Amino acid sequence: xxxxxxVTFSIYLIGMLTIGIxxxxxxxxLSDYVLGGRRLGPGVAALSAGASDMSGWLLLGLPGAVYxxxxxxQIWLAIGLTIGAYLNWQFVAKRLRVYTEVANDxxxxxxxxxxxxxxxxxxxxxxxxxxxxxxxTFYTSSGMVGGAKLFEASFGLSYNQALWIGxxxxxxxxxxxxxxxxxxxDFIQGILMFLALIVVPIVTISELGGWSETVNKVGAIxxxxxxAFTGMTVLGIISLLAWGLGYFGxxxxxxxxxxxxxxxxxPKARMIGMGWMVFSLFGAIFTGFAGIAYFADSPLPxxxxxxxLLTQVLFNPWVSGIxxxxxxxxxxxxxxSQLLVSSSAVAEDFYKAIxxxxxxxxxxxxxxxxxVIAIALIAILLAENPNSSVLGLVxxxxxxxxxxxxxxxxxxxxxxxxxxxGALAGMIIGAITxxxxxxxxxxTLNEAQEVIKEAxxxxxxYEIVPGFILAIIAIIIVSLLTEAPSKEIEEEFEKxxx
Amino acid sequence: xxxHIDFMIAIxxxxxxxxxxxxxxxxxxxxxxMLLTVxxxxxxxxxxxxx
Numbered sequence: 001x002x003x004x005x006x007v008t009f010s011i012y013l014i015g016m017l018t019i020g021i022x023x024x025x026x027x028x029x030l031s032d033y034v035l036g037g038r039r040l041g042p043g044v045a046a047l048s049a050g051a052s053d054m055s056g057w058l059l060l061g062l063p064g065a066v067y068x069x070x071x072x073x074q075i076w077l078a079i080g081l082t083i084g085a086y087l088n089w090q091f092v093a094k095r096l097r098v099y100t101e102v103a104n105d106x107x108x109x110x111x112x113x114x115x116x117x118x119x120x121x122x123x124x125x126x127x128x129x130x131x132x133x134x135x136x137t138f139y140t141s142s143g144m145v146g147g148a149k150l151f152e153a154s155f156g157l158s159y160n161q162a163l164w165i166g167x168x169x170x171x172x173x174x175x176x177x178x179x180x181x182x183x184x185x186d187f188i189q190g191i192l193m194f195l196a197l198i199v200v201p202i203v204t205i206s207e208l209g210g211w212s213e214t215v216n217k218v219g220a221i222x223x224x225x226x227x228a229f230t231g232m233t234v235l236g237i238i239s240l241l242a243w244g245l246g247y248f249g250x251x252x253x254x255x256x257x258x259x260x261x262x263x264x265x266x267p268k269a270r271m272i273g274m275g276w277m278v279f280s281l282f283g284a285i286f287t288g289f290a291g292i293a294y295f296a297d298s299p300l301p302x303x304x305x306x307x308x309l310l311t312q313v314l315f316n317p318w319v320s321g322i323x324x325x326x327x328x329x330x331x332x333x334x335x336x337s338q339l340l341v342s343s344s345a346v347a348e349d350f351y352k353a354i355x356x357x358x359x360x361x362x363x364x365x366x367x368x369x370x371x372v373i374a375i376a377l378i379a380i381l382l383a384e385n386p387n388s389s390v391l392g393l394v395x396x397x398x399x400x401x402x403x404x405x406x407x408x409x410x411x412x413x414x415x416x417x418x419x420x421x422g423a424l425a426g427m428i429i430g431a432i433t434x435x436x437x438x439x440x441x442x443x444t445l446n447e448a449q450e451v452i453k454e455a456x457x458x459x460x461x462y463e464i465v466p467g468f469i470l471a472i473i474a475i476i477i478v479s480l481l482t483e484a485p486s487k488e489i490e491e492e493f494e495k496x497x498x
Numbered sequence: 499x500x501x502h503i504d505f506m507i508a509i510x511x512x513x514x515x516x517x518x519x520x521x522x523x524x525x526x527x528x529x530x531x532m533l534l535t536v537x538x539x540x541x542x543x544x545x546x547x548x549x
Contacts, residue, residue, distance in 0.1 A: 075528045086535040090542075219521070228524040267546040271539040278532045285528070 004317030005154065005324060012192075012325040013169050016332070019184050023177025029361035030352070033178035033368045034344040035107045035259045040183055042265040046273035047190030048183040049256035050280070051330070052337035053085070053247075056146045058193065058284050059327045064304035066288025071303075072228040074288075076240035078281045084244020085277055089270035092248055093257040095413045097266070099496040100258045107258070108341075109251045109405065110349040116412050117420035118489055122354070124423055129349035131404065131431070132251055133375075135397045136342040141379035142394040143335040145386045147328060153308075154324055163383055166328070171376045174336045174343075175369050179259065182336045189329035194276055196326035197283025200307060203314050204290040217293035225292055239462035246398045246464060249405030252337040263498060339379075343371035396434060403430035403467025411475050416493045422479030430471030437463040 027033050040048070065074045099116065106112035110132070114125040144167055151162030173181045208214045218225045247253060260269065284307075291306035300306060311323040347368035352359055359367070382390060408426045411418045441460060444453035485493075 072524055072528075075524070079527065079531050082532045082535055086539070089539070223521075226521040226524060228527060229520050264547075267539075267543040271536075271543040274536050274539040278536050281532065 004319075005321035008318060008321030009154075009325055009328070012322075012329070015188065016169060016173050016185050019188070020173025020176040020181040023173075023181035023184060026180055027178050027365065030347060030364040030368065031105070031107050032180065033365045034340070034348060035255065036179040036183055038101070038259055039180075039261050040256065040259045041261060042269035043272055044183050044187045045256045045260050045265070046269040046271075047276055048186035048333075048337075049253050050273055050276045051186040051190035051193060051333035052252045052256070053250070053334070054193070054277075054280065054330060055143060055334035056150070056327060056331045058280060059196065059287075059307050059330050060146075060304045062281070062284040063288035063291065063306045064302070066285050067291045067300065067303035067306045069222065070224050070227075070231050071288060071292075072225060073232050073236075073240070075228045075285065076232070076237050077243055078285060080241035080244035081247075082244070082274070082278055082281065083241070084247040086270075086274055087244070088247040088254070088257075089266070089273055092254065092409065092413065093260070093270065094263045094266045094498045095496065096254060096257045096409070097260050097263055098498050099413060102492055102496040108344050108348045109254070109409075110345060111353070112258075113408065113412070113423060114353075116489075116492075117418075117423055118486065119420040119423075121420070124420060124427070125349050125353060127424070127427060128405070129345040131400075132345045133342050135393070135400065136252070136338040137375055137379055138382070138391060138393050139397050140335050140338045140342070140375065141382040142391050143331055143338070144379055144383040145391065147331040147335070148383065149386070150324075150327055150331065159386070160384065163380060166332070167376060167380050167383075170332055170336050170339065171373060174339055174376075175372045178365075178368065179255075179340060182340050183256070183259070185336065186333045189326075189333040190276060192322070192326045192329045193333075194280050194283075196307075196311075196323045197280045197287065200310055200314075200323065201283050201286035201290050204287065204294055204310055207314060208290060208293050214290055214293050217296060218289060221292060221296055225289075235459055235461050238465065239460065242462045242465045242468075243398070245406060245468050246402030247406070248409050249401045249403070249407075250398070251401065251405070252334075252341045254409065255337075255341060339372055339376055342375045343368050346371035346375070396438065399434045399438075399462065399464035399467060400431055402464045403434045403471050404428075406430075407468060407471040407475055411472070413496075415476075415479075416490055417479055417484065418475060419479045419482055419485050421482040422475040422477075425478035426471040426475035429474040430467045433470045434463045434467040437461075437466050 031037050062074060062078070065071055100106040100112045103112055103115035106115045110125040110129040113119065113128055114122065117124060119125065144163060147166040148159055148163035151157055151166055152159050155162070157165070173185060205211055205214045208217065215226070224230055260266065287307050287310065288303070291300070291310060294310065295306070300309065307327070308324065311320045315323060347364050351367045352364055382388060404427045407430060408423045411426070412423065437457065440456040441463070443451045443455045446452050
């Protein structure tokens, strides 16, 4: 283990803990703990949203996928994500910020659903909070597996040692400082990720002799490396673009909109956020791309190592340590946001709303803190078996949240006639469609991975597409077939218009 | 999009021409939409601030 790598990693981890302690002193009520007291400036909100969104996939998965044969087809995913994120900032951010405040100062998404629709049955809150709690626990666990594997490979620790060390750092600053700690650490982590994704491809391309040389080398290995169309069907391209639809319903991302200090900051946050996202995605794509040329003579058995190997080969250990820390930053920035959203669901949506309405702010903050520990422990226990099939549920999460929450969020903000029955229907139909569509699209395989029974749906289309569409239809039809919202709700809708 | 029309013509025109236009279309789609969102964000940052 290189000293340089160890020292830079340690400085990074100590820095995160320090931020946790500072945030602890600024956290006095549940709104602070869960939403930073709605005090985030545009830069922090933008990078926190971006870093919470992008996990290890950005530095490992995406370069790895581009590195693999025919990898340029991944650009459709990057384009789809970018457009989705942009539309989210453009249309959802401002209105959600205002409406959540107008609707009884809602500090979580389930809170907002219940208040927006005056849902006395509490079903919207309970179902959405349960979905968040369950899926984000798995998501957190899956992130911890990724972090543990990285730590294990980088430092020669055992998997379990790596798991517990990484988890302890994340738990500590999240436990202490809540949303403020999570957002500020996300901000630093986002800067680290961005710098790494700019520096690595630029240095690699420079080592290869410049841009034209790189492109020629990559094209000479196989022309399909420069081609995002060959081997792709129209449905395939649509499926990749459709990942962008997920943004409107991801709680750990849209809470950053709710936490902005002012709607006046939205344009600046959007600009910073999109700049960060686009150039980070370019950096990831070009890392994989340049890697094809760089490792032409000794192709990598595991493409996901391309970023790590380039940092080790091209940079001294001190710089390499910082670049490796960027991968850990990417993973941690997603885990901490998901962990906090889950604990917020426990503290605000179950404990305060249902169990103890009269609980003091101090009590609620501590409930939030101990939920962080409890949820993290469950996530760690799940992560102790990295091959657990339970973790496979994560593959439903992006589409699940996207289809179950996205249409409800959008229609709740823009269509006055949406009512609680429509919202409930949309949530349920969106979620069920995603699960059923995926199951029906998966062929049955034997142990040798051969198809023994064809999938019922004969074509491949990312399940978020039917989920999103059917959810919207369900919300509209059910809302129109059931009682119109009250005058009070309609007036509130008008008040929230920006 | 003219690049796509070129692509259709290129299918009749031979392999090299097709490769060239696939590459051109790839770079176009990779760079233009994503950079456009950044440009639009920058523009709207100034126009919305003026409002």
